[in-house]
Amino acid sequence: MIKVRIPTPLQKLTNGKAEVECSAKTVAELVDVLDKDYPGMKDRLSEGGKIRRFINIYVNEEDIRFVNKEETSLKDGDAISIVPAIAGGNWNSTSSQLAASSASEYDYI
Amino acid sequence: MDFTEDQILRYSRHILLPEVGGDGQEKLLKAKVVLVGAGGLGSPVGYYLAAAGVGTIGVIDNDRVELSNLQRQIAHNTARLGVLKADSAKETYETLNHDVKVVTHKERLTSANIKNIIKDYDIVVDGSDNFPTRYLVNDACVMLKKTLVSAAVFRFEGQVMTIVPGEGPCYRCLFEVPPPPGMVPSCQEAGILGVVTGVVGTLQATEVIKMVLGIGQPLKGRLLLWNALDMNFRTVKVPWNKECPVCGERPTIKELIDYEQFCSLSH
Numbered sequence: 296m297i298k299v300r301i302p303t304p305l306q307k308l309t310n311g312k313a314e315v316e317c318s319a320k321t322v323a324e325l326v327d328v329l330d331k332d333y334p335g336m337k338d339r340l341s342e343g344g345k346i347r348r349f350i351n352i353y354v355n356e357e358d359i360r361f362v363n364k365e366e367t368s369l370k371d372g373d374a375i376s377i378v379p380a381i382a383g384g385n386w387n388s389t390s391s392q393l394a395a396s397s398a399s400e401y402d403y404i
Numbered sequence: 405m406d407f408t409e410d411q412i413l414r415y416s417r418h419i420l421l422p423e424v425g426g427d428g429q430e431k432l433l434k435a436k437v438v439l440v441g442a443g444g445l446g447s448p449v450g451y452y453l454a455a456a457g458v459g460t461i462g463v464i465d466n467d468r469v470e471l472s473n474l475q476r477q478i479a480h481n482t483a484r485l486g487v488l489k490a491d492s493a494k495e496t497y498e499t500l501n502h503d504v505k506v507v508t509h510k511e512r513l514t515s516a517n518i519k520n521i522i523k524d525y526d527i528v529v530d531g532s533d534n535f536p537t538r539y540l541v542n543d544a545c546v547m548l549k550k551t552l553v554s555a556a557v558f559r560f561e562g563q564v565m566t567i568v569p570g571e572g573p574c575y576r577c578l579f580e581v582p583p584p585p586g587m588v589p590s591c592q593e594a595g596i597l598g599v600v601t602g603v604v605g606t607l608q609a610t611e612v613i614k615m616v617l618g619i620g621q622p623l624k625g626r627l628l629l630w631n632a633l634d635m636n637f638r639t640v641k642v643p644w645n646k647e648c649p650v651c652g653e654r655p656t657i658k659e660l661i662d663y664e665q666f667c668s669l670s671h
Binding site (some may be wrong): 304327351357378 | 443444445490531532533534535538557558559560561563578579580581582583587594627629631633634638639640641643645
């Protein structure tokens with residue numbers, strides 16, 4: 296089995312679970328397997344079969360972008376980390392920055 | 405440099421450490437560090453840097469203290485509601501340690517002002533809460549070759565990385581582009597456990613002090629991940645990306661990107 300650490304923003308899909316287990320031979324297969332167990336996961340993690348650019352996937356300590364990308368192979372006992380870019384409490388400020396709203400929404404963290 | 409008797413006492417627990425000593429304390433007193441934001445992360449960073457005797461601390465923030473800030477932004481207090489955070493932080497830090505000079509920059513960072521603000525500092529500490537600022541700070545630090553201690557928090561989690569341009573990867577090597585707004589939870593859904601900013605900010609302060617002293621292994625080429633709920637610290641490797649748009653072999657970003665342009669790009 297492979298352990299997958301789910302980041303907080305995606306735990307809605309895993310019913311709050313921070314870690315799930317599954318079996319897959321590659322990262323691409325892992326995304327499909329996760330989506331079967333937790334529908335919506337594939338769309339959150341990837342687009343057109345590629346992992347989204349603001350999300351990194353690590354097999355143990357290694358970033359798959361520098362291994363074999365989506366085809367990076369997995370083996371029993373691997374620990375997978377899904378790590379999205381975060382920017383403080385205010386994920387939406389790329390858009391909300393422009394909108395006039397209360398100052399508190401744009402506070403530095 | 406001659407220490408006063410008060411300084412010898414004040415910094416005695418530093419000076420006792422062979423890795424710091426009088427020479428290290430002198431480095432701290434001569435160091436110039438600028439904080440992007442005097443909020444949840446910036447507050448503890450500045451607090452510990454002031455206590456450590458970092459001689460010049462810049463504070464970039466144009467917001468005012470609000471009641472909802474005080475659950476985590478420990479540089480401020482109830483009596484200072486409505487006061488500019490840069491002024492409030494200056495008072496807190498200079499009251500703690502008269503050796504520290506706090507320089508306030510009461511403006512929001514933009515592509516037009518950032519280089520001028522950060523150019524005189526040795527180290528930049530990013531405690532911003534939004535992607536446009538985070539990428540702006542990264543790109544400016546790469547262009548000016550400034551060491552950047554970058555961190556972000558979300559609910560119960562934190563990420564920390566130290567960026568030394570020319571020696572290791574930058575934030576864009578880690579995440580080339582920010583998420584489009586539709587892909588992320590709204591501000592109302594976010595929330596943050598106050599103490600998480602304290603832990604992560606204190607980690608940033610630790611990195612700054614190590615960099616000033618030149619001791620230990622900084623989080624260069626490594627991303628530290630911390631989760632308050634399972635209380636695990638983990639690091640993952642961050643290789644330099646030779647295709648990085650700002651610090652790669654053929655950079656495509658040669659000018660700083662404005663928020664507006666950035667937003668339209670990220671849609």
